[in-house]
Amino acid sequence: MPELPEVETVARGLQREIAGQKILSVALGKTDFIDNPEALERELPGRTVVRVERYGKFLLLRLSEREDGQPGEGETALLVHLGMTGSLTPKVVREPQIKHTHVVMLLGDGRELRYADPRRFGRLAYLSGDSLSGELRRFGLDPLEMSLAEFAEKIHGRNARIKALLLDQSILRGVGNIYADESLWKAKIHPAQLGGRLKADRVKALYVALQAILQKAILLRGSSISDFLDAEGFPGEYQQHHRAYGREGKPCFRCRTPIRRVIVAGRSSHYCPNCQRAPRQRKKLRKRVKQRRNVKR
DNA sequence: CTCGATCCCTGGACGC
DNA sequence: TGCGTCCAGGGATCGA
Numbered sequence: 001m002p003e004l005p006e007v008e009t010v011a012r013g014l015q016r017e018i019a020g021q022k023i024l025s026v027a028l029g030k031t032d033f034i035d036n037p038e039a040l041e042r043e044l045p046g047r048t049v050v051r052v053e054r055y056g057k058f059l060l061l062r063l064s065e066r067e068d069g070q071p072g073e074g075e076t077a078l079l080v081h082l083g084m085t086g087s088l089t090p091k092v093v094r095e096p097q098i099k100h101t102h103v104v105m106l107l108g109d110g111r112e113l114r115y116a117d118p119r120r121f122g123r124l125a126y127l128s129g130d131s132l133s134g135e136l137r138r139f140g141l142d143p144l145e146m147s148l149a150e151f152a153e154k155i156h157g158r159n160a161r162i163k164a165l166l167l168d169q170s171i172l173r174g175v176g177n178i179y180a181d182e183s184l185w186k187a188k189i190h191p192a193q194l195g196g197r198l199k200a201d202r203v204k205a206l207y208v209a210l211q212a213i214l215q216k217a218i219l220l221r222g223s224s225i226s227d228f229l230d231a232e233g234f235p236g237e238y239q240q241h242h243r244a245y246g247r248e249g250k251p252c253f254r255c256r257t258p259i260r261r262v263i264v265a266g267r268s269s270h271y272c273p274n275c276q277r278a279p280r281q282r283k284k285l286r287k288r289v290k291q292r293r294n295v296k297r
Numbered sequence: 298c299t300c301g302a303t304c305c306c307t308g309g310a311c312g313c
Numbered sequence: 314t315g316c317g318t319c320c321a322g323g324g325a326t327c328g329a
Binding site: 301303304305307312313 | 317
């Protein structure tokens with residue numbers, strides 16, 4: 001499942017492989033995961049992929065103006081979310097299409113940029129101008145660019161579980177289930193702990209852990225658990241460094257206590273019951289945290 | 298604001 | 314071998 005490190009890996013690969021390429025044509029298969037398929041067919045041909053960036057879990061293919069296009073439409077981009085099983089890879093035309101290839105963009109150098117996605121949990125959208133900036137504004141801080149103070153402010157006063165806050169893309173953009181669990185394990189915080197009840201030193205530990213883990217995962221080209229491959233078709237290595245995720249029943253790397261798996265925020269959550277101590281009962285907390293937090297701004 | 302439930306979708310694991 | 318069933322999970326949406 002592509003999260004920030006995997007998407008970063010793909011973005012870097014695509015930047016190297018296809019930046020500067022013009023899109024000559026677009027062919028679509030199933031389109032139920034595309035925001036506006038007609039816009040893709042109409043707008044992409046004739047535009048050049050100026051550069052490829054990561055934005056949270058999105059790939060952002062920045063596009064040039066079309067040569068025949070009207071001026072003043074502002075920035076344009078193709079947003080690609082890989083969902084659970086999406087892949088976006090340049091291939092030579094003679095290479096057979098893998099199953100579930102739904103978008104094929106012919107490039108100026110003769111290759112094809114192909115989007116395949118068996119489960120179609122991904123998303124494609126051509127956006128420009130205000131709709132592009134508006135879409136990007138829906139998302140929160142980049143975990144690698146935020147300061148500790150910014151992170152702390154987002155957590156402060158929140159009554160939701162820390163796991164839910166980490167996964168909330170409007171708070172942080174790019175963290176998914178794997179790196180949430182790994183960060184919480186490293187910072188010794190129970191996933192069901194309420195965000196607003198974390199002490200400053202715990203928030204800092206989480207901030208440090210999150211950034212360290214994401215950076216190391218990027219270095220290792222992400223985690224390949226459900227057949228994730230980067231833009232060149234290589235798997236990542238970070239799955240070999242997982243300490244919590246996918247390790248139910250296996251000994252904690254710190255204390256040998258078996259890792260436990262529970263559902264928190266609707267997602268399976270892996271943690272060490274010894275190192276990551278459970279919060280007290282929700283009901284009590286509810287009453288306790290009765291005083292309102294003031295809305296600033 | 299926060300929660301859980303539901304849906305989307307396919308492939309892989311598992312049981313018989 | 315071949316079925317059926319369950320599950321995984323990011324995100325949107327809805328009702329409590």
